[in-house]
Amino acid sequence: MKIQPVIMSGGSGTRLWPLSRRSYPKQFLNLVSNRSLFQETVLRLSGDASLFSAPLIIAGRDHAELVETQLKEIGIDAADIILEPCPRNTAAVAAVAAAWTADKNPDALALLSPADHHIEDKNAFHRAIKDGAVAAAKDHIVTFGIQPAHPHTGYGYIQSGNDVCKHVYEVAAFKEKPDHATAEAYIKSGGYFWNAGLFLFNSKSMLNELDQHAPDISAAAKQSLKECTEQGNARMLNEKEFSACPSDSVDYAIMEKTDKAAIVAPVDIGWTDIGSWSEASSESSDHVISDCNDITVRSSGPVIGAIGVDDLIIVATGDAVLVARKDCAQDVRKVVDELKRRGREDLL
Incomplete structure (x- = not known):
């Protein structure tokens, strides 16, 4: 079954300030190689025509030119570029992606992928996608559990449950970012994995779960797509409809409520979300x-x-200059918050 990559590129990357700014957020920066994180993500989900369809890009309203330029640099044509008039978190993006895929590529499974993560082992990632596709084809909404390398307190965790199929399990529980002692207990007990924020699903199944568990998000997102307008080579979601969409994550809106949640685990692919400067080269x-x-x-x-x-x-x-201890890397957003309080829009 074909995979429809959906690249979520609407993040702001405040913990990567001062290089990451509203006009040029972290996904468009070269932080681990001579290509941007966005370009690396697109290339990782391209190249195998037997597996991947052309990518759908969902980005912020001000980043259409960046998206088009960086796609051109790597020789990739997008199936579509959809612009968000305002940020509304990942559940709204999932709803737009599912509605678009159901219409444009109904036989494919949609793979919702952040644009700003780094994965070292592309082949292992592709194997994990193929494992997850078996469950997604049976209407499970599949996420990917990263094998923890150490007791990280900056990631959420997922506990695996009963078998679904080879390398895929029911989700027993989602856990918030833990303190260090709790993270150590998760590692010691086994069966707990880092939440990578990747989702693989049949579009109709996702739309059904959205209608059931997050009807306001589902309705607003689908209507905003239906009433989108052309903007150069991209399309802008209807601002009135999309701005009325509640802001929530896929985890909270769907995964913690559905009985269809499943997890591919353990996924050992050299993954990091480059969530702070301590993870950048x-x-x-x-x-x-x-x-x-x-x-x-x-x-x-x-x-x-x-x-x-x-x-x-x-x-x-x-x-601007940032100087911080590495153990304070997660706190860089406090600088951004203070700059917002001071009205320093020129530095954001």
Whole structure:
């Protein structure tokens, strides 16, 4: 069965400030290779015509040109580019994706994938998709459980339950981001996996679950797609309808309520969501680093010099500099929140 990739590219990446900005968020940055995270994601879900259809891109309203430029750079044509007039979280995106797929590619399974994650082992990922497709073809809504490498407190966890089919299990429970002791207990007990925010489903099954468990989201999202307008090579969802859509995640709106939730696990693909600077690679070309250990250095402007410091993040642009301990990487959004409070729109 064909897979319809749906690339969710509406995120803002506030924890990757100051490089990640509203006008150029993290998915369009080169953080782990010489291609952007968005480009890496599209390429990972392309190339095998027997498995993947051309990707559907769902992005923020101001990023149509970025999407088109970066697709052109890697030689990929999108099946469609749909723009969100305002952010409404992943459940609304899932509803739009399911409605579009049901109409344009009804025989395919939709794979909802964030644009800003990194996966090292593409072949293992494709094998996991094929495992999940067996369950999705039977109307399960499938997510992917990443084999935990350590007791991470920045990820949600999923507990696996009874067998569904080979490498696929019922979801026993979704767990919020834990404290360190709880994360250690999850690792020790086994059967708990990082929640990667990837979803594979039959579009009709997803639409049925949305109608049942999140009817307001379903109705608003589908109507916004029905009343979308052309914007160059992209299409803009109807702003009135989409802005009225409740904001909720797929996890809360659907997965924690449906009896069709399933998980492929364990998925060992070298996954990270690049959720903070501690997970991004460091630059080394022009910077001067001496007697330093475990520091991340990035700059889109000035050369950085660092001497005798450890466990630091140093990120510079033409108008801002971030310096933080690595154990505070998840708190960078506090800087963004403070800048919002001060009305510094020029730095957001």
